[in-house]
Amino acid sequence: xxxxxxxxxxxxxxxxxxxxxxxxxxxxxxxxxxxxxxxxxxxxxxxxxxxxxxxxxxxxxxxxxxxxxxxxxxxxxxxxxxxxxxxxxxxxxxxxxxxxxxxxxxxxxxxxxx
Amino acid sequence: xxxxxxxxxxxxxxxxxxxxxxxxxxxxxxxxxxxxxxxxxxxxxxxxxxxxxxxxxxxxxxxxxxxxxxxxxxxxxxxxxxxxxxxxxxxxxxxxxxxxxxxxxxxxxxxxxxxxxxxxxxxxxxxxxxxxxxxxxxxxxxxxxxxxxxx
Numbered sequence: 001x002x003x004x005x006x007x008x009x010x011x012x013x014x015x016x017x018x019x020x021x022x023x024x025x026x027x028x029x030x031x032x033x034x035x036x037x038x039x040x041x042x043x044x045x046x047x048x049x050x051x052x053x054x055x056x057x058x059x060x061x062x063x064x065x066x067x068x069x070x071x072x073x074x075x076x077x078x079x080x081x082x083x084x085x086x087x088x089x090x091x092x093x094x095x096x097x098x099x100x101x102x103x104x105x106x107x108x109x110x111x112x113x114x
Numbered sequence: 115x116x117x118x119x120x121x122x123x124x125x126x127x128x129x130x131x132x133x134x135x136x137x138x139x140x141x142x143x144x145x146x147x148x149x150x151x152x153x154x155x156x157x158x159x160x161x162x163x164x165x166x167x168x169x170x171x172x173x174x175x176x177x178x179x180x181x182x183x184x185x186x187x188x189x190x191x192x193x194x195x196x197x198x199x200x201x202x203x204x205x206x207x208x209x210x211x212x213x214x215x216x217x218x219x220x221x222x223x224x225x226x227x228x229x230x231x232x233x234x235x236x237x238x239x240x241x242x243x244x245x246x247x248x249x250x251x252x253x254x255x256x257x258x259x260x261x262x263x264x265x
Contacts, residue, residue: 032201060144083149
C-alpha cells in the first residue's frame with residue numbers, strides 16, 4: 001500500500017458512483033457583507049445526503065462529500081470559507097477532514113450543510 | 115376593518131428585502147434559496163392582545179389592540195475579512211430605520227405602535243461561517259374578532 005494506490009482507488013470509486021461538484025473560494029466585503037467568488041474548481045466527488053435530516057423542517061440538510069486530490073489540483077484542500085455547489089445548489093462546508101498517508105494527501109472528506 | 119396581521123407581515127418582508135445590501139429575504143423559512151448573504155428571514159412570531167376581549171354578546175365586536183411580534187433574523191457570512199458583529203449591527207440599524215420610516219407599516223399600526231425589543235446574537239457555530247442576529251419588532255394594531263367572520 002502506498003499513497004498512489006490509495007488515490008487511484010479513491011479516483012476509481014468516485015468515477016463509479018460520483019458526480020460533478022464545484023468548489024468556490026469566497027471573500028466577504030467587510031463593509032456590506034456581500035459574498036464574492038475569488039476562485040473555483042469543478043471536480044468529481046462522491047456525494048451522500050444524510051437521510052435522517054429529512055425529518056427536520058425546512059430545506060437545509062447535511063451532506064457528506066468525498067474528494068480526491070486528483071480533482072482538486074492546484075485548488076488544494078478546501079477551507080471552511082469555501083462553498084460547494086452540488087447539483088447547482090450551494091452548501092456551506094462545516095467540517096473538513098483531509099486524510100494523509102505517508103505525508104501525501106490521499107482523500108478529503110467534507111461535511112456540508114445547505 | 116381589514117385584519118392588519120397579514121398586511122404587516124407581508125409588508126415587513128418587502129421592506130427588509132429592499133434594505134440596501136440585503137441580497138435575499140424570505141418568510142417562515144430556515145434559510146433563503148442559494149444561501150444568499152446577507153439575508154433576512156421573517157418568522158411570523160406571536161400575536162397577543164393588549165386589551166382583554168372580555169365576554170358577553172358584543173365581545174366579538176369590541177375593538178382590541180393586538181401586539182404582533184415577528185422575529186427578524188439577519189444572516190451574514192463572516193470571518194475571512196469581515197467582522198460578522200459589525201455587519202449584524204449595520205443591518206439591524208438599516209432594517210429598524212427602514213421599518214420605522216415605511217409609510218404602509220406606519221399606517222397599519224396605532225399609537226405609534228412599532229417597538230424595537232433588542233437583538234440577540236447566537237454564539238457562533240464552531241464549524242461554520244454563518245452568523246445570525248435575531249430581533250423582535252412589535253407592531254400594535256387594531257383588531258375586531260367579528261371582522262374575521264367575513265373571511
